[in-house]
Amino acid sequence: MTRWVAPTAAGPVRGSVIVPGSKSATARAHVLAALADGPSRLVGALDARDTRLMRGALATLGVGYTDHDDGTVTVTPPDAFRPGAVDVGLAGTIMRFVPPLAALAEGTTAFTGDREAEVRPVAPLLDGLAQAGARIDGRALPFTVHGTGSVRGGEATIDASGSSQFVSGLLLSAARFDEGLTLHHRGEAVPSRPHIGLTLAMLRDRGVGAEEVGPASWRVEPGPIDARDETIEPDLVNAAVFLAAALPTAGAVTVAWPRHTVQAADTILGVLDALGGVVTRTDGYVTVSGTGRVKGADLDLTDASELTCIAAALLATADGPGSIRGVAHIRGHETDRLAALETELSQRGAGVHQTADGLAIEPRPLAGGAWGTYADHRMAHAGAVLGLSVPGVELDDIGATTKTMADFAGLWSGLVGA
The missing domain is CATH 3.65.10.10 (Enolpyruvate transferase domain)
Structure with missing residues (x-):
């Protein structure tokens, strides 16, 4: 297990990332x-x-x-x-x-x-x-x-x-x-x-x-x-992790985006838009820009449950309460993600409780500290996103991200400028 302190953005996160295949x-x-x-x-x-x-x-x-x-x-x-x-x-x-x-x-x-x-x-x-x-x-x-x-x-x-x-x-x-x-x-x-x-x-x-x-x-x-x-086209959920970095930092992040795909592209971009991102599509690329403020939102992630962890991390820093629904089944993913998010976000200070099929999240003042990854790459991604605006978030094992990206830590640190 490799501990890793998530880098905190010193300013707007701007740049482009080449995301590995789906x-x-x-x-x-x-x-x-x-x-x-x-x-x-x-x-x-x-x-x-x-x-x-x-x-x-x-x-x-x-x-x-x-x-x-x-x-x-x-x-x-x-x-x-x-x-x-x-x-x-x-x-x-x-x-x-x-x-x-x-x-x-x-x-x-x-x-x-x-x-x-x-x-x-x-x-x-x-x-x-x-x-x-x-x-x-x-x-x-x-x-x-x-x-x-x-x-x-x-x-x-x-x-x-x-x-x-x-x-x-x-x-x-x-x-x-x-x-x-x-x-x-x-x-x-x-x-x-x-x-x-x-x-x-x-x-x-x-x-x-x-x-x-x-x-x-x-x-x-x-x-x-x-x-x-x-x-193989890029993994759009992995792309969303990097695009999310723009929202709390008033940045702008660009990734390659297929013109035609059966991945849940519209849902992914719709979630980032609902959370306060400005989505711009050009030929073969997507750019998401942020204002530095994440909006509270009610998110139906039935078609894109893999977004739950990063969406929850963003909602914990939002300007008002938010919720995630349609994801009861992720209790049976790499870990029980709803229980894990409730535990980790609550320990960092957020008001979080599970619902029948998701989470209700009330933003509160947050503090750094230990972040459990549960051998789950999506939980590690959530810790990295939270760490953008909360100094001192320390993941217990950044190695969990190798499940879907061989060098997530390098790509993330390069984008954030750490």
Whole structure:
């Protein structure tokens, strides 16, 4: 664990940041390349702990990787997947995207992970896979998938109210199931639905028949998955962390922003606007400017729950009360983020309490001090944002940020001017 005092802005934070590739798109690209009918080259893929673990998991199943001098990587699918032992770390994408591939192997694959991952929900994904014909021992980490070389597919019904990844994990491999898959959701609203849109779009880009066939139903047709070279777009949630630095410092921060994306771009920019940022879009870029005052706001983050931690940090410094809703499911993320934010922001002086599906935040005078990251990159990002205007916020482990950015501390300090 590496302690790190978040730099406090001495003046307006101004500059531009090159944000690494999207973790969500990178994970899906690796899985689809592993399932494809030939080699694929990935450009701009994220290099961070989660994606390295994804590569390791797929390599265990027989997928080949060739790294090139220009930073691209070629992914070569095996003739047949092989069983093995998979370490998911703390990555939800691995524990939810890779088991269907293991079911296509002939033999037993054991899934283990970090201690914190053992409480992350995965049972709906495993239930759906079992309904599709796979045999699985366990309903949480550690669990075992007994592959037979094929999966029947057909139809399955799950409760995906805990994570959209349960849906994406099943859909990504479904074209390789004998009958494809018609998947239904039964339960409360599915969170982060743009991520399902990303999954469907990437499947269609590879020639797969994949569509939403009802308000909470999806269909993937059986058939080959075309090999496809892909350029991974920037991670817009990670970009939002840097854009947020403009708000409390009266600064202006610019990042590359794709012209067309299925990430929750409008929601992200809408949140920054609601909190007092001025959003300017130009060809391929976004600039967010701040006035030095964060506005209190009621934020519905149903479609972009990954923003919760930085939004909460900003609201703790706002000019009036604020709230976040639509994020009950993040109690099951890398940590219980709602409990963690309530604890850490309260210890720094803010008035914070949990609601049924979010947080209510009352700004009060804040003081520096210890900030727990809970091995969670988003909690570390929140501590960095808070530290912009609150001197002496000391994160217990800046290393948590390597989950999605290899050098967040360097990028952040370079932007803030520390």
